[in-house]
Amino acid sequence: MEEWITPPLRVLFPFTSRRDEINVAFIAFQIVEEMGGEVVGFHVLGDRKVDQRFIETISSFAKELKIRFHVAYRERKRSVVEELLSELKKGYDLCVCSSGSGIRVLGDVAQKLIKKSSIKMLVLHTPKVFGVLPRILNRILVVHTNTGEDINAYSVAMVLSKSWLSIKGEVVAVYPVRVHSSIPIDLAYVVEETKEEEKNFLRHVGVKIKDIGSLVTPVTLYARNGAEGLAAYADETKADIILVGVSRKRYPSRFTHMIPLSYAYFLNTLLRRSSCPVLLAFS
Known part of the structure; x- marks a missing residue:
């Protein structure tokens, strides 16, 4: 069977500090923990402030798994999607992101990334009432x-x-x-x-x-x-x-x-x- 993802990986993890994105980080870290490589958290700076507690939480988890992880910030000069598409051109193998929030199942950013990018993507949809994924997937x-x-x-x-x-x-x-x-x-x-x-x-x-x-x-x-x-x-x-x-x-x-x-x-x-x-x- 042909492998869909091959090691080592450079994984982009776009985030806005929403709670459901902890699950996205969990998936990205598990993949790199097994396959090797690094995870880059990517945040487009805008009106919303960065939640340092969120970054501390996922950084702690990455450290526990001994994952190479760092956060990259970019000042917003264009739309969020355009900033993400520009970042994805920097040699990433995989993008792991949240489905977004709002009344639709997939938010505008996820929809446009799926449509406009050619990179392999994992999009995680977490129900509002679910909470956080367990450490062990039984x-x-x-x-x-x-x-x-x-x-x-x-x-x-x-x-x-x-x-x-x-x-x-x-x-x-x-x-x-x-x-x-x-x-x-x-x-x-x-x-x-x-x-x-x-x-x-x-x-x-x-x-x-x-x-x-x-x-x-x-x-x-x-x-x-x-x-x-x-x-x-x-x-x-x-x-x-x-x-x-x-x-x-x-x-x-x-x-x-x-x-x-x-x-x-x-x-x-x-x-x-x-x-x-x-x-x-x-x-």
Whole structure:
């Protein structure tokens, strides 16, 4: 299986000092802790003051993990997005950022970075009521969509599951299958462990994840609404995080997320319904 992220890495972590961005730093640090490299925290100076307590918190965590980490500041002369795009041209391999805040699932900055940059990106959406990710990720769900972008999510899952913080965690590969309205089903979802003859979608990936010592459970999830069923399954099984590989070309536009049964609709519904963080891996 081709590696989506390869060591060593130079990772950009844009932040504004919001609480949910602690989770973003957590993901960036875990990746570099396993892969090697450095994390650069990047803050565009503007009207909002820098929260030194936030910087002290993430710096302390980086020191604990022995991560090379420093913060770079830039005076705002253009839009925040333009400043970030300019910084990304300085030899970064990966950008790990928050989905943002506001009434939309993804804020303007995250949306524009996805659209205008070509660098690999991890965008973390943390529900408002969630709080902070646990130090040990006991259960990682990977959404299998039978697309080429699945490699993104599986690669990140393998890195996170190899981290010393999560080495005893479980990786669950979830294959959502929509149940037609003509078929009676009373539950939000029905999950079955994927049968041996149906493991084609996980054959190569599953073997590789097992080789690194992580337990892999491939399951098929049947539901009227795949995203809502997946969110309910994640909640009931106490998943710590959900990973989804995403193509920039298929990512929601202003209108496609409103079309039922579309890929964009699935993603937006999952982000809105999930009670745990969802990490989108953009190639």
